[in-house]
Amino acid sequence: MILLTLDKNGEAKYIYQQIYEGIKTGILERKLKFNEKLPSKRELAGQLKVSVNSVANAYGQLLAEGYIYTIEKKGYYVENITQFIQQEDAVKDKLPYDLKEDIEDKEGWLSLSHMTSDISMFPFAEWMRCQNKAVKNHKKELSEILDPQGPYGVRETISRMLGLSRGVKCEPEQIIIGAGSQQLIRQLMAMQARSTVVAMEDPGYSRFYTLLKNMDFGVRPVKLDEKGIDVNDINATKANVVFVTPSHQFPTGKIMPISRRIQLLNWSAESTDRYIVEDDYDSEFKYETDNIPSLQSLDRNHRVIYTGTFSKTMFPGFRMSYMVLPPDLLRDYRRHYSDLMQYSNSLVLFTLHYFVESGGYARHVKRMNHHYEMKRRLLIKELHIRFRGDVDIEDVPAGLHFLAQFRTDKGYEEIEEQAKQEKLEIYSMRRFMLKNKYKEKEKVELVIGFANIHEEKIVEAVDRLYRVIKTGSNLPVFFKKTSTNV
Incomplete structure (x- = not known):
């Protein structure tokens, strides 16, 4: 029984x-x-x-x-x-304590993060119309496995868009679509010999730095001068590949002048195994002047690998990036990844195709360009009013962040901890110092993002930042004076 x-x-x-x-x-x-x-x-x-x-x-x-x-x-x-x-x-059935996640309550927080975007003005209704069109016209493709590089028609649309907006010279065949820049860079570098040496801007994008280190590549951080990464220093590293952000250096915001761009391209042409990876992550946003042409548009020797993303122009959760490969690397890519399954959502890709083709994407970028410019100007003005002579801002009219240097007797750790107490999301330069852990006496540098802070909250965010940096400091404190006029 x-x-x-x-x-x-x-x-x-x-x-x-x-x-x-x-x-x-x-x-x-x-x-x-x-x-x-x-x-x-x-x-x-x-x-x-x-x-x-x-x-x-x-x-x-x-x-x-x-x-x-x-x-x-x-x-x-x-x-x-x-x-x-x-x-x-x-x-x-017990998860070890060190693997448990703390779910933070974001109620009352304000963000000056460089990683966010403002979705309040995104044309979701127009996007849904494009999605309905994608469903109607691509039922067969939606039921099949996509091309490893992404649907040809979508790549053709991106190719035309890049040619018009960034001067990028490429055929649809050269474009690789992926679910984020990190995934594409991982695929690219997995094709390279382990003896490859990589030079990176320092300060620079720490996520790529960590990725390449974890892939066991020799990564050589290179200091910046007033024009960006120094070609002589690249030569000293014996690097085969260099990662750069020439149109809006991350995180300093520097724009690489034409003289340095030509030097860099000449460096790549001196050997058949040298390549430049151009990360054009937020080049769509340029204020006061026209867009800066891409480095790839000047390349005459097929040495530049161009990467871009829709995460900045649309929203981070979109997770759609692209990479433009020179013909010789494209041949290697197809050999390595002939069995790869495309990581991106096919419905999203076809929807994006119609969103770009209809002009909806260009209208959205133009609208956001104006919107972000107003927020950027207001935030910079409020910082100058509140901090007076205790702030220096790298006022480069581009992108979704800028670099600000504050006079204070506090260190980076104290400021980062106090920012949490004030419920203010900020990122200090410490995060982006790859090897050269420099710090000037009585000064700290913050990477200030303005995409996801509402205009009516800018004054409050600056007040919180003032308390973070100045409260308890031995330096002089000035009386509050604010303005909401741009």
Whole structure:
């Protein structure tokens, strides 16, 4: 007889699930011995006073999972189940403390992060119309596996867009679409020899730095001068590949002048194994002047690998980036990744195609360019009013962040900790110092983002930042004076 306790009041699992769980537990705990014959379905149903169907369903599930076996015309028997190895110090069903996540309450927080965007003006209704069009026109493609590089028609649209907006010279075949720049860079670098040496701007994008280090490449951080990364210093590293952000250096905001760009391109042309990875992450946003042409548009020797993203112009959760490969690397890419499945959402890609083709994307970027310029100007003005002579701002009219240097006797750790107390999201230069951990006496540098701070909250955000940097400082404190006029 099998001893099972069932809850028939309807508050627990279905009857057949309770029978299944009870027998399974008995088998795993060795209360039911292997090769032991189980009661027939009708017999067990009678013992438990349940329907035969409930027992049949339970036996069927146990049979499917391998807990029992059946002999024709004889019945059901307990399978010989291998016992689990149980370590004595293992705590059943408990996640180790160091792996638990703290879910922060973001209520009342203000953000000066460089990683955010403002979605309040995104034309979701227009996007949904493009999505409906994608569903209507691409049912066949949506039911199939995409080309590893992304649908040709979408790449063709991106190619035209890049040619018009950034001067990028490429065919649709050269474009690789991916779910984020990190994924694309990982694919690109996985094709390279492990002896490859990479030079990176310092300060620079720490996520790429960590990625490449974890891939066991030799990564050489190179200091910046007033024009950006120094070609002589690149030569000293013996690098084969250099990562740069020439149109809006991350995080300093410097724009690389034409003289330095030509020097960099000449460096790449001196050897067939040299490449430049141009990360054009937020070049769509340029204020007061026209857009700066891409480095790739000047390349005459197919040495520049161009990367860009829609995460800045649309929103970070969009997770759609692209990479433009020179012909020789494209050939290698196709050889390496012929079996790759495209990571991006096919419906999103076709929707983006219609969003760009309809002019909706260009209108959105133009609208946001004006919107961000107003917020940027207001934030810079408020910082000057509040901090007076204790702030110096690298006022480069581009991108979604700028670099600000504050006079204070506090260190980076103290400022970062106090910002949490003030519920103010900020990022200090410490995060982006790859190797050269410089710090000027009584000064700190912050990367100030303005995309996701509402205009009416800018004064409050500056007030919180003032308390973070100046409260408790030995330096002079000035009286509050604010203005909301741009």
